Amino acid sequence: MLGTGTSHGVPMIGCECATCLSTDPRDKRSRASILIQTDGPAVLVDTTTDLRMQALAHGIKRVDAIVYTHSHADHVMGLDEVRRFNVMQKSAIPCYGDARTLADLRRIYSYIFSPHTHRGGGIPQVVLAQIAGEFCIGPATLVPVPLVHGARTIFGYRIGSFAYLTDCSAIPDASWPLLSGVRTVVLDALRERPHPTHMSLEQALATVAKLGPERAFFTHMCHDLPHAATCARLPAGVELAYDGLAFEIDL
Numbered sequence: 001m002l003g004t005g006t007s008h009g010v011p012m013i014g015c016e017c018a019t020c021l022s023t024d025p026r027d028k029r030s031r032a033s034i035l036i037q038t039d040g041p042a043v044l045v046d047t048t049t050d051l052r053m054q055a056l057a058h059g060i061k062r063v064d065a066i067v068y069t070h071s072h073a074d075h076v077m078g079l080d081e082v083r084r085f086n087v088m089q090k091s092a093i094p095c096y097g098d099a100r101t102l103a104d105l106r107r108i109y110s111y112i113f114s115p116h117t118h119r120g121g122g123i124p125q126v127v128l129a130q131i132a133g134e135f136c137i138g139p140a141t142l143v144p145v146p147l148v149h150g151a152r153t154i155f156g157y158r159i160g161s162f163a164y165l166t167d168c169s170a171i172p173d174a175s176w177p178l179l180s181g182v183r184t185v186v187l188d189a190l191r192e193r194p195h196p197t198h199m200s201l202e203q204a205l206a207t208v209a210k211l212g213p214e215r216a217f218f219t220h221m222c223h224d225l226p227h228a229a230t231c232a233r234l235p236a237g238v239e240l241a242y243d244g245l246a247f248e249i250d251l
């Protein structure tokens with residue numbers, strides 16, 4: 001887990017609440033992202049605003065593919081940082097996403113995709129790939145799982161017995177069969193109070209109870225959920241994720 005925070009990050013700029021002032025490293029949350037290290041390729045999910053510091057903090061030396069959940073700013077604004085991986089790997093990096101995400105990337109990062117950009121200045125080398133059903137990266141098969149994120153539908157991903165479900169306010173009926181038998185899940189849980197585009201802690205707990213995984217980790221938390229105090233009142237098998245948390249998944 002490279003980042004487990006909401007779009008503002010934790011601590012938030014200018015906030016002096018107990019979580020933002022906490023000295024517990026698990027209360028320092030960069031923007032939501034994970035790295036899936038297979039026996040072969042390393043798969044980065046989203047390129048957050050904090051990508052550079054995440055790569056430095058966790059010693060990431062390769063990114064073989066990027067998979068986007070959606071194009072909200074906190075999930076895409078680090079794309080320019082992939083230039084370092086281009087240089088080290090001497091290759092372009094495939095970026096997978098839905099049609100809207102790829103269209104947004106072309107618009108937000110017009111300098112990357114414009115044929116008129118002068119090429120001498122170090123531009124990310126990426127190849128956009130629109131997702132049409134499940135797809136494979138090395139030994140991993142990724143199943144896109146449509147999620148309701150407010151007014152928008154975005155993708156979570158199932159990989160083997162693992163599911164990464166960030167940025168969702170609900171799991172639509174048609175997506176439940178795609179999650180059958182999941183043993184480890186990472187799920188959006190923004191805060192206690194309801195929110196139009198994210199699950200509350202209560203909604204996330206109800207979703208976990210319905211999914212029935214062995215382990216559940218919450219992500220995309222804001223400063224309303226201090227790590228230690230919140231984890232102390234969660235049921236067995238459920239905990240808040242934190243930046244740097246690593247676990248094994250069965251591909």
Ligand SMILES: [Zn+2]
Pocket residue numbers: 006007032072074075167220
């Ligand atoms: Zn987000």
Ligand SMILES: [Zn+2]
Pocket residue numbers: 011012015016017018019020021223
């Ligand atoms: Zn705060």
Ligand SMILES: [Zn+2]
Pocket residue numbers: 070072149167
């Ligand atoms: Zn979002």
